[in-house]
Amino acid sequence: MVTNHIVDARAIHKHFGTLHVLKGVDLKVDERELVFIIGPSGSGKSTLLRCLNRLEEPSSGSIVVDGIDMLDAKTDINHARRRIGMVFQSFNLYPHMTALGNVTLALRKVAGKGRAEAEALGRAALERVGLAERADHTPGQLSGGQQQRVAIARSIALEPRVMLFDEPTSALDPELVGSVLEVMRGLRESGMTMIVVSHEMGFARNAADRVVFMDDGLIVEQGPPAAIFENPTQERTRAFIGQIQRH
Amino acid sequence: MSGWDKFVETFFNAKVMVKYLPDILSGVVVTIELALLIVVTGLGAGLALALLRSLAIRPLNWLIVFTVDLFRSLPPLVIIVLMYFGLPYAGPAPSGFVSTWLSLAFVLMAFSEEIFWAGITSIPKGQWEAARSTGLSFGQTLFNVVLPQAFRLTIPPLTNRTIAITKGTALGTVVAVTEILGQASSAMSNSYNPSPLMMGAAAYVVLFLPVVVAARWIETRFAWKR
Numbered sequence: 001m002v003t004n005h006i007v008d009a010r011a012i013h014k015h016f017g018t019l020h021v022l023k024g025v026d027l028k029v030d031e032r033e034l035v036f037i038i039g040p041s042g043s044g045k046s047t048l049l050r051c052l053n054r055l056e057e058p059s060s061g062s063i064v065v066d067g068i069d070m071l072d073a074k075t076d077i078n079h080a081r082r083r084i085g086m087v088f089q090s091f092n093l094y095p096h097m098t099a100l101g102n103v104t105l106a107l108r109k110v111a112g113k114g115r116a117e118a119e120a121l122g123r124a125a126l127e128r129v130g131l132a133e134r135a136d137h138t139p140g141q142l143s144g145g146q147q148q149r150v151a152i153a154r155s156i157a158l159e160p161r162v163m164l165f166d167e168p169t170s171a172l173d174p175e176l177v178g179s180v181l182e183v184m185r186g187l188r189e190s191g192m193t194m195i196v197v198s199h200e201m202g203f204a205r206n207a208a209d210r211v212v213f214m215d216d217g218l219i220v221e222q223g224p225p226a227a228i229f230e231n232p233t234q235e236r237t238r239a240f241i242g243q244i245q246r247h
Numbered sequence: 248m249s250g251w252d253k254f255v256e257t258f259f260n261a262k263v264m265v266k267y268l269p270d271i272l273s274g275v276v277v278t279i280e281l282a283l284l285i286v287v288t289g290l291g292a293g294l295a296l297a298l299l300r301s302l303a304i305r306p307l308n309w310l311i312v313f314t315v316d317l318f319r320s321l322p323p324l325v326i327i328v329l330m331y332f333g334l335p336y337a338g339p340a341p342s343g344f345v346s347t348w349l350s351l352a353f354v355l356m357a358f359s360e361e362i363f364w365a366g367i368t369s370i371p372k373g374q375w376e377a378a379r380s381t382g383l384s385f386g387q388t389l390f391n392v393v394l395p396q397a398f399r400l401t402i403p404p405l406t407n408r409t410i411a412i413t414k415g416t417a418l419g420t421v422v423a424v425t426e427i428l429g430q431a432s433s434a435m436s437n438s439y440n441p442s443p444l445m446m447g448a449a450a451y452v453v454l455f456l457p458v459v460v461a462a463r464w465i466e467t468r469f470a471w472k473r
């Protein structure tokens with residue numbers, strides 16, 4: 001499939017049994033773009049993200065990431081996933097490993113690096129998220145914000161072409177949110193393509209290139225942050241923006 | 248003779264004990280051999296079944312669950328007796344030693360499969376998703392991320408089960424295995440004196456106490472801060 005976009009998802013449908021969760025979503029993302037996805041709970045934001053790296057199997061549609069057809073049975077999915085970083089709301093660090101162990105596991109097992117090289121790359125990734133001196137701490141010894149930064153380091157160590165964030169700051173105490181957003185801002189400045197599901201409107205306003213509003217399994221409206229937040233054209237978008245700005 | 252002296256004379260009779268010490272020691276050797284075989288094969292097979300079950304192949308899982316439930320519900324003695332006295336009618340005639348070994352290994356396999364499986368399923372889905380999203384395969388995730396965490400949870404119930412089932416080696420007396428209890432009870436009937444039984448009991452304590460202590464040590468070693 002020919003495409004100029006680094007992420008090109010077309011007509012994505014997803015059913016969970018009788019539940020129709022994604023009802024034909026198209027999402028194209030340019031290289032170095034930061035796309036924000038917002039929408040009410042249950043609108044399918046997480047499901048869409050999880051379809052992009054095939055943690056969830058779409059019922060139909062096509063997904064091409066960095067030229068790789070993600071839904072082709074011949075695609076080596078593990079190889080493809082290495083190029084798509086994912087950060088979760090609940091961090092999902094491996095509790096039995098140190099921060100460095102978390103970061104180096106896939107470097108050694110997937111990227112095939114030797115121990116020494118993996119550790120050097122792992123330390124560099126931890127350095128980028130400001131946690132070089134926490135390399136030997138286990139997740140239980142780290143704050144939520146530090147854990148999420150280790151999770152980001154675990155992804156970026158593999159040098160992904162795209163990063164997916166599913167509510168990366170939702171589980172954090174308010175005073176810890178800033179450090180994670182800071183790291184995400186740094187990533188953006190380094191040119192990383194990012195798709196972010198989050199309700200951090202302030203961050204969206206000054207960092208996002210585009211805001212996508214989803215409701216009930218469909219993209220209702222999308223555009224630059226200012227347009228979506230200040231002048232939404234759709235009633236549903238207006239209602240949702242009004243709702244979250246009251247909080 | 249005081250009551251105490253009579254008690255000692257009966258239960259800790261030095262002459263009897265010296266005479267039957269070699270028998271008890273040979274029983275100890277047999278028990279150790281049996282126990283090691285049961286633990287290695289039983290836990291190995293239990294882990295193998297739990298890993299097979301994680302592949303989520305429906306018919307295979309039904310078979311595993313049926314086998315496991317069967318061996319968990321049958322009394323071990325019944326399995327030993329069936330294997331020793333019943334199996335010869337179908338062809339193979341395992342010795343008492345082999346019957347005891349295989350029967351208890353099957354029982355340990357069944358219980359440990361359930362424990363391993365419970366450990367594997369208790370690991371949050373997010374662990375799988377994080378690992379798979381970095382490109383780790385199913386097997387790599389299982390072995391590097393899930394099993395190390397699952398093992399830590401399984402150690403306490405697993406050691407309890409293993410010790411309980413391994414003590415079942417005493418059931419081997421029924422099919423003429425000369426393990427500790429078998430040696431002790433035949434020595435007891437030959438000498439008309441219960442002292443050999445006391446030696447047997449002491450042998451069990453000497454054998455199993457270190458195992459229990461080691462299990463405790465492993466439990467604390469494998470704990471990590473959450």
Ligand SMILES: Nc1ncnc2c1ncn2[C@@H]1O[C@H](COP(=O)(O)OP(=O)(O)OP(=O)(O)O)[C@@H](O)[C@H]1O
Binds near residue numbers: 039040045
């Ligand atoms: N594995 C699953 N099995 C069944 N239903 C699911 C599954 N995952 C998600 N759903 C359902 O799909 C719908 C969309 O879920 P999704 O998590 O994508 O929403 P979301 O927009 O991310 O919501 P939130 O803001 O609450 O995270 C919900 O109704 C949810 O209950």
Ligand SMILES: [Mg+2]
Binds near residue numbers: 045046047166
């Ligand atoms: Mg969600």
